[in-house]
Structure formats: C-alpha cells, structure tokens
Amino acid sequence: MILNKILKNTLLIVATCLILSACASTKKVSDIGGQIKDDVYVGEDTVEYLASGVPDRVFFATNESVLTTRSRDTLRKQATWLRENPNISIVIEGHADERGTREYNLALGERRANAAKDYLMTYGVSADRISVISYGKERPVDSGSNPLAWSKNRRSVSVKAN
Amino acid sequence: MKFFKIIILTIFFQSQAYALIEVDITRGNLNPLPIAVSPLFSNNDSNVKFEKIVKVNNVGHEISKIVENNLRQTGLFNPLEKDAFLQESEIAHLKPRFEDWNLIKAQALITGKVEIKDEKLRVEFRLWDVLAAKEMLALAFTTVPTNWRRVGHIITDKIYERLTGEKGYFDTRIIYVAEEGPKTQRIKKLAIMDQDGFNVKYLTLGNELVLTPRFNPTNQMITYLSYFRNLPRVYLLDIETGVQEVVGDFPGMTFAPRFSPDGKKIIMSFATGGNSDIYTMDLENRIVERITNHPSIDTSPSYSPDGKFICFNSDRSGYQQIYVMKNDGSNVKRISFGKGLYGTPVWSPRGDLIAFTKLHKGKFYIGVMRTDGSGERLLTENFYQEAPSWSPNGRVLIFYRETETNEKGEGFSAKLWSIDLTGYNERQVPTKTDASDPSWSSLLSN
DSSP states (O other), X not given: OHHHHHHHHHHHHHHHHHHHHHHHHHHHHHHTXXXXXXXXXXXXXXXXXXXXXXXXXEEOOTTOOOOOHHHHHHHHHHHHHHHXXXXXXXXXXXXXXXXXXXXXXXXXXXXXXXXXXXXXXXTTOOGGGEEEEEEETSSOSOOOOSHHHHHHHSEEEEEEOO | OTXXXXXXXXXXXXXXXXXXXXXXXXXXXXXXXXXXXXXXXXXXXXXXXXXXXXXXXXXXXXXXXXHHHHHHHTSSEEEOOGGGOOSOHHHHHHSOOHHHHHHTTOSEEEEEEEEEETXXXXXXXXXXXXXXXXXXXXXXXXXXGGGHHHHHHHHHHHHHXXXXXXXXXXXXXXXXXXXXXXXXXXXXXXXXXXXXXXXXXXXXXXXXXXXXXXXXXXXXXEEEEEOGGGOOEEEEEETTTOOEXXXXXXXXXXXXXXXXXXXXXXXXXXXXXXXXXXXXXETTTOOEEEOOOOSSOEEEEEEOTTSSEEEEEEOTTSSOEEEEXXXXXXXXXXXXXXXXXXXXXXXXXXXXXXXXXXXXXXXXXXXXXXXXXXXXXXXXXXXXXXXXXXXXXXXXXXXXXXXXXXXXXXXXXEEEEEEETTSOOOEEEOOSSEEEEEEEOOXXXX
C-alpha cells in the first residue's frame, strides 16, 4: 500500500514535471516560433512548391553554405522531379540575410546557389539545365530585422526558367 | 575643369614673426574657428544678368551661403550670423575695418566680388586674418554662370587649404544608389550629386538592380554592378556621354568593382562554381588578369594609392577578414586580427590607413587601421552601416547606414552619413530619397 502510494505520488510528480517542462519548452519554442534549428530555418511560412511535395527552397545557417539533412532531402525531391520532367530548366537564386556587407553577401549567395546546384547534379540533373544567380541581401522575403526573418532570408530558391 | 581660369591676384608672403591662423584638422575640434563670410558683392547689373541666366537672384549672396554651409559642415569653422556684420560687403572686400570684425569675434574674414561680364562669371575673393589685420589669400577666376555652385565649392577648397594646410574636398561629387519602395522589392537607381547634396541627377531609370558605383579617380567614368537582363555584371559608364558597356566577357557574376589609382584598370571579383576570386581588366588593351586563386571568397579589392598593393576581403581563415597583397597577387598577408568579422577594406588616398566595416556581437562599426593591421580605431557603432569611401584628402569617410525594422518590416531607411577620421563630426548627408553605396569623387578642379 505504502509502496503504491509512493509510486502514485512519484508518478504525479513526474507527470507534473513533464507538464511543466512541456510548458517551459513550449514557451521557449514560441520565442523563435519553433522555426529555427541550429541557426537554420525549418518552418514552412515562405516555402513554395515546384510540384506537389517538391519544396522550392532550402535554408542556411549564418555565413554558411553547408546543406543540412533536411535541405538535402528537399533537393533530392527536386532532382527526382527534374528527372521526371526533362524539359524543365531552373534558375537557382542564392540569397543572404541583411547582417553582412553587400559585396561579401553577393559572393555568399553565389556559393549557396552553387551548393544546391552541385547536389542536384550528383542526383543526375545535368548542369546545362541549372543556372545560378546571386542576389546577395537584395531580395529578402521577410523584411523584419530579427533572427527569424534573417533565417528565412538565408536561402537558395529553385525557380522554373521555362 | 576646362571652364576655370585661376589667376592669383596678390600673394603676401608673411615674413612677420607672429603666426597667422591655422586650423588643426588632426584632432576633434571642440572650438570651431569663428569666421565671417561677408556676402560676395555683386552689382545690380550683374544680378539682373545672372537671374536671367540661372533663375537665381543675388548671386553673390547665394555663393557666400554655399561657402558658409561647407565650412560649417566641416565642424572646424563657426560661420557667424550675417545680421551682426557692420561693414558693407563692397567696402569690406577692398579694405576691411578689422576693429569691426574683431568686435563680433570673427578671427577670419572672407570677402569677395562677383560680376557677369560677356556671359562669363568673374569671381574674386580674399581671406583675411582679423587679429593680425592681414590678407592671407586672394584669388580670382572666371567660369560659365551655370557653374555658380561650383564657384562656392572652389572658394571653400582654397580657404580650407590655406587655413588647414591640406587640400579641400568641396568641389567634388558623390555617386550613390538612390533607393525607394518596400524592403523586399527595393527599386535602385544610380544617382550623382554635389558633395553638399545639390544637383542630384539620376543616371539609371530603376528598371534593373544596380549596386556599388565607384568613381574613376582620374576622369568622369564610373564602374558599378548592374543586373541588366538578370545577368549581374560589372559595367563602365561615362557620365558625360551616357555611354555604357559591360566590363570583360565573363561566364558568371562579376561584382565589387573599383578603379586602379591611375584609372586604367578595373579590379573586381568574378564568381563561378561557388568561388569568388579577384581579377583585373586593363581598360586599354582589355587584357584580363587573375590576381587571386583560392577556394574561399575573395572580394572587395581596393588598391593602395601608389598602385603597388591591394587590400581585399577573404574568408580563407573561415570568416571574413582583411588581407593585403602585392598587385600581382603575391605576398598575401592577413592584417585584421581583432574580434569579429571585417569587410569592405578601402585604402586611404593618403596611403597610411585602411578603412573597413566590422561586425562584432551584432553591431556594425566603421573603423580604420594602419596598412599592417595595427592601430585599429573604431569611429562609429550602429545597428547596420558599411561601405566607407574616403574624401579625396583622406580626412572624411562617407558610408551608409540602415535602420532596424520591426516585425511588420516597418521603419526601414537607408541614409548616407559622414564622419571625420578623428571620430568627430558625424553627420547625415542630405539625399532626396533613401541612399546607399556612396563613392566620393576626386577634386574636380585643383
């Protein structure tokens, strides 16, 4: 009986803890909208689709052009779609956030667009179907000056060219 | 330049034991020199002719206002209220009553005379040391009447030079990018104006994105980045004729252009396959040379004034830092070692300093360091600012600053600012629209 009671109490405490921590973490998540992981945007707000289930963009960490697991997943979907639609060409637009000097950001955007292009090529899309253009920080999707807006703007976007 | 003929009226070599006024521009000046700018005298006949030609009345008065404004903007001079002036401008120019000017605490006095003769504007002016009761400078020149604003700037240049011992920066222009519209769809045009914000002209219509215009230090050419036909390339534009051409035949983006000090080459970045390197193109024979060859981003190149060295921005260490190399790309040395990221290095026309943008802990700074990286000095801190450009005498930096926006994206603006090398005298440079990427011209006349 006593043991039972102790167990019950413990369970209650554990449950309370869980609820509390859930609350705490919910609060923390809502601070950044739950949309940034390791400095990379993981939300859906700005994402458009090239075809059903084929997102058009991938996101980057500050000053980085490394593709995340999630980005590689998105690009494999783009590659599959491009292989299924051999007549379609794309332009990959590389972008940076506003927290960098203009000229460096132009170079960074070009590097990001090429990271995406290279990945598509390793999945069988030929180089002549992909052109790249860097806009640096010139074409943000979110005009806010906050970490979430900046994370949405650090992106490369595949756009149908024909 | 060809419109000006400068004649030295009289030069008094000062052999006296006492020193005449000198203004020290190497330190922040908390006691600007009280100076009286007497309106330049112009007679009725000249005023009528002038008004007919340029639709401005009382030319002498207007020119003196330009001089006054220029002097005030330097922070080194305190132009006195004209209401307090006791002596008529015509007589003051011939023989100032120094006691009168002394009474209103003027230490220096500028007097002058303008007339329109045979469709030409003839100006003469004098600078006087009130305490020593001596003439310090007297010059006269003629020009076409439509150049009347430049007359004010040239007078300021001569006075600044006489009092500080260094060349002025008033008869100069600023090329910049005029901005309008929401942040996500900014419309950008090339614009040019006088250093004091007057005579704004737009050089492109805003149909394509344009960025980072820079003057040729030797003539009226500019180089800039244009997204014409969605191909970001470096262009060359003659602002006198409006003729423009793409620079070089590169298969990818070219950007971050600047002229060499002799104006004969363009140095820029070329990006391909995710890598940006620095190239030059000779404008006479069109020969392209590769200067850096590194898998990192190499950009924002700027020559030393003797053309022998290049400073540039690279992330070869992992983050944006400033490097210096010989003009052939050899002897690459990193010079920035402070905390934070460094970008947009630009070599001073005096040769001794490199101005830069620094990003540290979420703040942007404009600063200067010696060309070996020592003596770093941060001049100004803000939410966002970058891209300093030197005045031709290397005493003032112009740059642009952007404001923070709220979550709805409201409150955004981009403006030009200037600051003295001393870190004092920070001022917004007036522009009609939002503005960014300023570049300062050389002196138009010498």
